Amino acid sequence: MTTLKKTLFISDLHLDSQHPLITGWFLQLLKQDHSNVDALYILGDLFETWIGDDAKQEFHDEIIQALRTATQNGLPIYLMHGNRDFLIGRQFLQATGCQLLSDETIISLYGNNVLLMHGDTLCTRDTAYLKWRKIARNRLVQCLFLHLFPLHTRQKIANKMRAKSADYTQHAAAEIMDVTQEEVDRVMKKHDVQFLIHGHTHQPNKHEFTLQQKPAMRIVLDAWHKQGNMLIWDSEGKKELIWFK
Numbered sequence: 001m002t003t004l005k006k007t008l009f010i011s012d013l014h015l016d017s018q019h020p021l022i023t024g025w026f027l028q029l030l031k032q033d034h035s036n037v038d039a040l041y042i043l044g045d046l047f048e049t050w051i052g053d054d055a056k057q058e059f060h061d062e063i064i065q066a067l068r069t070a071t072q073n074g075l076p077i078y079l080m081h082g083n084r085d086f087l088i089g090r091q092f093l094q095a096t097g098c099q100l101l102s103d104e105t106i107i108s109l110y111g112n113n114v115l116l117m118h119g120d121t122l123c124t125r126d127t128a129y130l131k132w133r134k135i136a137r138n139r140l141v142q143c144l145f146l147h148l149f150p151l152h153t154r155q156k157i158a159n160k161m162r163a164k165s166a167d168y169t170q171h172a173a174a175e176i177m178d179v180t181q182e183e184v185d186r187v188m189k190k191h192d193v194q195f196l197i198h199g200h201t202h203q204p205n206k207h208e209f210t211l212q213q214k215p216a217m218r219i220v221l222d223a224w225h226k227q228g229n230m231l232i233w234d235s236e237g238k239k240e241l242i243w244f245k
Helices: 020-031 058-072 090-096 127-136 139-148 151-171 181-191
Strands: 006-010 037-043 077-080 099-101 105-109 112-116 195-198 205-211 214-220 228-234 239-244
Parallel strands (some): 077 099, 195 214
Antiparallel strands (some): 105 112
């Protein structure tokens, strides 16, 4: 009897020291038997904030150790930058064994080409964020931020940005914070795929539509605010969004 294989996708855990229960859900996931799991993909915002690999705190140690144990035990873990943790760097990757993916990564999944994204660039109506993102993702800006500012200054900046982001999200119209179908169509056509998986919007769903006269699907992962969420895509083609605590 052939063992059913599966691939796992998660996003937007926003782990921080103030929410140990959420961290516990993630650690429990990593400790499970993954003998029939081909890979785990983390599609951005694993952490609520990450102000540089040199800013690692005691809170991060257990997470790093659990990731390292999982990868050493043979589970491939792929990590994508989100809008909260885009400063995760080489030191973190070496410590955990995770492999970094660029945004707009295509993987071959049980006979299908699938596009993986964090999802923030799909929200084209959120022009204020996209302008900020262009600056924040600039390599020179990141280098200056990491090397010119001491840790306490970086933390102050991060705290201020979090507060500003929370206020902006609370008052922005819902449609501004969601993806635009035109951008979804554009990026999927660009990569010639019929499947897209992303997070960021915190609006979990499986959207079915027609793209280039063929059936297409966009799967959105949920944030881990109240419970854990994961997409399980198995080798028979079943795609299941599940929630757990």
